[in-house]
Amino acid sequence: MIPLLVWLDKALSRLLVMLVAAIVICVCWQVLSRYVTHTPSAYTEEIARFLLIWSGILGAAYAYRTGAHLGLDLLVNQFSTLWRRRIEMLVHILVLMFSLLVMVVGGICLMALAIDPGQYSSAMEINMAWVYAVLPLSGSLMAVYALAALFTPFEEDQ
Amino acid sequence: MEYSGLILLGVFLLLLVLHVPISFSIGLATLVTMLLSIDFMPALTTLAQRMVDGLNSFALLAIPFFVLSGVIMGRGGIARRLIDFAMAYIGMLPGGLALVNVAACTLFGGISGSAVATTSAIGSFMIPEMEKKGYDRHFATAVTTASATTGMVIPPSNILIIFAIASGGVSISALFVAGYLPGILVSLALMTVCAIFAKTRGYPVIAALPISEVVKRTWSALPALVLIVLVMGGIISGIFTATEAGAIAVVYSLILAMGVYRQIGRQELSSVLLKTAEVTSIVMMLIAVSSAMSWILAYENIPEVITQVLLGISDNPIIILLIINLMLLFVGAFMDMTPAVLIFTPILLPVAESLGMTPLHFGIMLVMNLSIGLCSPPVGSVLFVGCSVGKTSIAKVIPPLLPLYAAMFFVLMIVTYVPGVSEWLPTMAGLYNQ
Amino acid sequence: DAQDTPRIIRVGHTLDTSHSVHLALEHMAGQLADYSDGKMQIKLYPNGQLGSERAMVELLQIGSLSMTKVSAASLEGFVPQMKVFGVPYLFRSDQHRWQVLESSIGQDILNATRSARFTGMAYMDAGSRSFYMTQDPVNRPADVKGKKIRVMNSPMAVQLIDAMQGAATPLGWGELYAALQQGVVDGAENNPPSYYSSRHYEIAGYYTLNEHASIPDVIIASNHVLNSLSKQENEWLRRAMKDAVNKQRQLWNEAEQQALMKLARAGVSISRPDKTPFYQAVEPLHQQLSETNLGPLIKRIKAMRGEE
Numbered sequence: 070m071i072p073l074l075v076w077l078d079k080a081l082s083r084l085l086v087m088l089v090a091a092i093v094i095c096v097c098w099q100v101l102s103r104y105v106t107h108t109p110s111a112y113t114e115e116i117a118r119f120l121l122i123w124s125g126i127l128g129a130a131y132a133y134r135t136g137a138h139l140g141l142d143l144l145v146n147q148f149s150t151l152w153r154r155r156i157e158m159l160v161h162i163l164v165l166m167f168s169l170l171v172m173v174v175g176g177i178c179l180m181a182l183a184i185d186p187g188q189y190s191s192a193m194e195i196n197m198a199w200v201y202a203v204l205p206l207s208g209s210l211m212a213v214y215a216l217a218a219l220f221t222p223f224e225e226d227q
Numbered sequence: 228m229e230y231s232g233l234i235l236l237g238v239f240l241l242l243l244v245l246h247v248p249i250s251f252s253i254g255l256a257t258l259v260t261m262l263l264s265i266d267f268m269p270a271l272t273t274l275a276q277r278m279v280d281g282l283n284s285f286a287l288l289a290i291p292f293f294v295l296s297g298v299i300m301g302r303g304g305i306a307r308r309l310i311d312f313a314m315a316y317i318g319m320l321p322g323g324l325a326l327v328n329v330a331a332c333t334l335f336g337g338i339s340g341s342a343v344a345t346t347s348a349i350g351s352f353m354i355p356e357m358e359k360k361g362y363d364r365h366f367a368t369a370v371t372t373a374s375a376t377t378g379m380v381i382p383p384s385n386i387l388i389i390f391a392i393a394s395g396g397v398s399i400s401a402l403f404v405a406g407y408l409p410g411i412l413v414s415l416a417l418m419t420v421c422a423i424f425a426k427t428r429g430y431p432v433i434a435a436l437p438i439s440e441v442v443k444r445t446w447s448a449l450p451a452l453v454l455i456v457l458v459m460g461g462i463i464s465g466i467f468t469a470t471e472a473g474a475i476a477v478v479y480s481l482i483l484a485m486g487v488y489r490q491i492g493r494q495e496l497s498s499v500l501l502k503t504a505e506v507t508s509i510v511m512m513l514i515a516v517s518s519a520m521s522w523i524l525a526y527e528n529i530p531e532v533i534t535q536v537l538l539g540i541s542d543n544p545i546i547i548l549l550i551i552n553l554m555l556l557f558v559g560a561f562m563d564m565t566p567a568v569l570i571f572t573p574i575l576l577p578v579a580e581s582l583g584m585t586p587l588h589f590g591i592m593l594v595m596n597l598s599i600g601l602c603s604p605p606v607g608s609v610l611f612v613g614c615s616v617g618k619t620s621i622a623k624v625i626p627p628l629l630p631l632y633a634a635m636f637f638v639l640m641i642v643t644y645v646p647g648v649s650e651w652l653p654t655m656a657g658l659y660n661q
Numbered sequence: 662d663a664q665d666t667p668r669i670i671r672v673g674h675t676l677d678t679s680h681s682v683h684l685a686l687e688h689m690a691g692q693l694a695d696y697s698d699g700k701m702q703i704k705l706y707p708n709g710q711l712g713s714e715r716a717m718v719e720l721l722q723i724g725s726l727s728m729t730k731v732s733a734a735s736l737e738g739f740v741p742q743m744k745v746f747g748v749p750y751l752f753r754s755d756q757h758r759w760q761v762l763e764s765s766i767g768q769d770i771l772n773a774t775r776s777a778r779f780t781g782m783a784y785m786d787a788g789s790r791s792f793y794m795t796q797d798p799v800n801r802p803a804d805v806k807g808k809k810i811r812v813m814n815s816p817m818a819v820q821l822i823d824a825m826q827g828a829a830t831p832l833g834w835g836e837l838y839a840a841l842q843q844g845v846v847d848g849a850e851n852n853p854p855s856y857y858s859s860r861h862y863e864i865a866g867y868y869t870l871n872e873h874a875s876i877p878d879v880i881i882a883s884n885h886v887l888n889s890l891s892k893q894e895n896e897w898l899r900r901a902m903k904d905a906v907n908k909q910r911q912l913w914n915e916a917e918q919q920a921l922m923k924l925a926r927a928g929v930s931i932s933r934p935d936k937t938p939f940y941q942a943v944e945p946l947h948q949q950l951s952e953t954n955l956g957p958l959i960k961r962i963k964a965m966r967g968e969e
């Protein structure tokens with residue numbers, strides 16, 4: 070389990086770095102192409118949008134892993150350590166539910182609709198399933214991270 | 228379902244106090260509400276579709292850009308040069324260092340989209356500096372905390388972009404230009420309070436710098452000032468859109484930090500990009516689920532019901548706007564700005580519009596109001612960072628913060644009841660036609 | 662008592678509540694309630710409350726929305742046949758256009774949607790798109806040469822501007838006012854009501870009714886929802902739809918006339934150029950398209966020109 074997690078973390082952060090770098094290059098190219106070559110590129114706008122969707126939703130799994138998502142800890146801070154731990158388990162179970170139901174199942178249904186009957190993007194005319202694929206991918210990663218958090222012994226996270 | 232609005236709110240609040248991350252609280256509450264009137268599988272698929280569709284916007288691309296340029300500049304030694312620059316021009320006034328603190332925060336806000344970044348960048352130098360010169364440390368922390376929020380309305384501003392998306396199409400360029408005047412007004416109001424405070428406390432006045440030093444400091448800050456002009460001028464003149472201004476800011480700050488100031492190495496670049504992905508995706512996840520939430524709100528006609536309830540309280544727009552402001556101050560006390568904007572824009576914008584307020588005016592009011600919440604207890608990210616940078620506690624910072632809150636509230640009231648403060652500049656720039 | 666609760670048809674669109682389409686759909690709601698004796702009700706979601714046109718098409722496929730009005734351009738990604746409406750100067754007149762839409766060709770294109778899990782119910786009028794410019798009017802295709810023209814994000818729209826050697830600039834509709842003001846683009850193109858209501862005429866005061874593209878609006882319904890209706894309910898819905906279509910065509914004509922009148926009163930220079938040089942300018946594009954999958958459809962539509 071642990072080596073797999075280490076590998077996943079590494080792969081995910083590499084992918085995120087590449088996605089953000091690609092967004093920057095893409096939009097810079099768009100500005101350049103409009104003012105330097107005077108022929109605006111119709112594709113870069115769409116590519117940049119799709120890359121943002123990918124990095125945003127995939128990054129959400131990374132942010133969940135690093136515990137960076139915003140939350141309200143006013144009430145739970147009043148509880149004893151034992152109850153805090155119990156509530157924390159419940160939170161991970163809820164995240165697991167959301168990622169499996171909405172992102173994996175809902176995302177796969179959405180992909181299925183884009184494949185058959187088929188839906189294509191307006192500029193590049195790529196199948197929209199490629200865009201929607203980030204949902205089940207990120208959802209599965211979140212599920213893995215949620216399970217990892219659930220099975221991490223209590224001592225380790227203090 | 229008549230009660231769907233209450234169920235949405237109830238589930239959301241329950242999950243929130245259980246410390247479920249806000250984005251998942253919104254997502255799960257939306258899912259529960261959807262299941263009341265939509266079948267299981269279509270509900271799951273609709274929620275998934277709203278998440279992706281909520282992010283499918285070119286305008287949102289500006290957010291990672293301004294986050295990235297902010298991260299680069301936070302590590303790039305730009306804050307210090309802005310402080311030196313402000314010192315050269317207003318350091319000799321009564322309460323000079325406090326005024327420099329406000330001015331530096333405002334200037335930094337003009338190149339950064341994050342108030343937290345401003346607090347740590349300016350505060351980590353200014354708070355010790357003020358203490359050294361005899362100022363009270365808690366007062367110094369309060370000044371940094373309050374003035375860091377001016378960058379929320381002064382562009383570049385991620386929160387204004389988020390509002391533009393949530394409102395369904397207010398021009399980001401117009402919003403950006405609209406924010407300058409209110410931001411500068413807050414800055415001036417805070418400076419006035421600081422000057423009075425410094426006078427009554429008898430804080431020392433520093434001597435004016437020789438003209439050669441003023442020139443030297445201006446020259447050294449010039450590259451950073453150029454970025455402010457680049458962002459502002461580019462948007463006003465229409466050479467590029469807000470998103471493209473963001474891309475330019477990234478390239479420019481990279482050149483500045485790697486080439487000119489040489490404070491970021493090439494190997495640091497990937498950690499900068501990863502940090503950007505993380506910060507951005509927290510916001511993106513919030514936007515994604517909020518887009519699903521505002522969809523189910525519309526589907527169940529909830530904003531309409533709330534509008535009728537609010538308009539039923541009074542037929543005086545002045546009173547309703549006051550109620551809205553007080554309500555938002557309460558929300559801001561507990562909730563971070565991004566989720567608050569995403570949740571309350573679809574609910575309150577229809578009310579504001581039925582009172583004859585324009586979406587642009589409402590957006591500036593909303594963001595200014597929630598800015599106060601950023602530096603108010605119990606939950607305020609800027610307040611937390613300010614206290615940690617200033618090595619003090621929330622309880623100690625509150626007394627000196629009170630007059631600063633009053634100044635911010637005073638400007639908020641002006642912005643609320645005088646539409647021209649937010650609408651005049653963008654109309655002049657030809658970016659806005661209402 | 663499940664039988665007493667009325668069946669709710671949820672209809673979303675992206676237009677405002679004064680638009681002819683919205684008014685026609687309101688009329689449809691009244692007619693449907695009449696026909697069904699209150700057993701069927703239409704609930705309208707205007708102003709894009711439930712999403713963009715493309716997003717609402719997906720919601721029909723998913724089954725969480727019943728009906729929507731979209732531009733045929735928004736259906737291109739779902740039903741390739743819809744691309745044909747973007748072909749510039751495919752229709753030579755309004756009569757030709759309606760003749761095609763009401764013929765078996767129009768019906769075939771509507772039927773093509775069915776495999777995409779939604780059903781094309783009817784066409785609505787969205788007029789014809791024409792150029793408006795900030796500096797000089799477009800009297801001939803050569804006047805577009807070198808000019809930056811805002812277009813919708815669609816390959817066909819870009820190809821049209823390319824054919825006239827202009828620089829097509831895909832841009833959001835909401836950002837266009839500022840873009841015209843600041844000279845990011847030199848002009849744009851749309852139908853008279855949109856040109857008027859967007860107030861673009863305040864900056865781009867040269868309007869040439871060259872009418873290069875007539876892309877109809879289409880009303881589509883979710884197959885999930887249609888299949889759940891009884892035969893009787895389906896018939897009521899179709900009848901109410903027909904009433905709405907007739908109403909909309911009349912309202913659209915009025916809106917177009919009114920817009921042109923108000924534009925003229927606002928001092929906009931409106932001209933009606935000779936279209937022949939425009940036809941010639943897009944001829945190579947027609948040639949090129951006739952070799953694609955759209956070829957047979959274009960041929961059928963052109964063949965109908967003689968029957969005017």
Ligand code: NA
Nearest residue numbers: 336378381383
């Ligand atoms: Na800012």
Ligand code: NA
Nearest residue numbers: 560600603606
């Ligand atoms: Na607060």
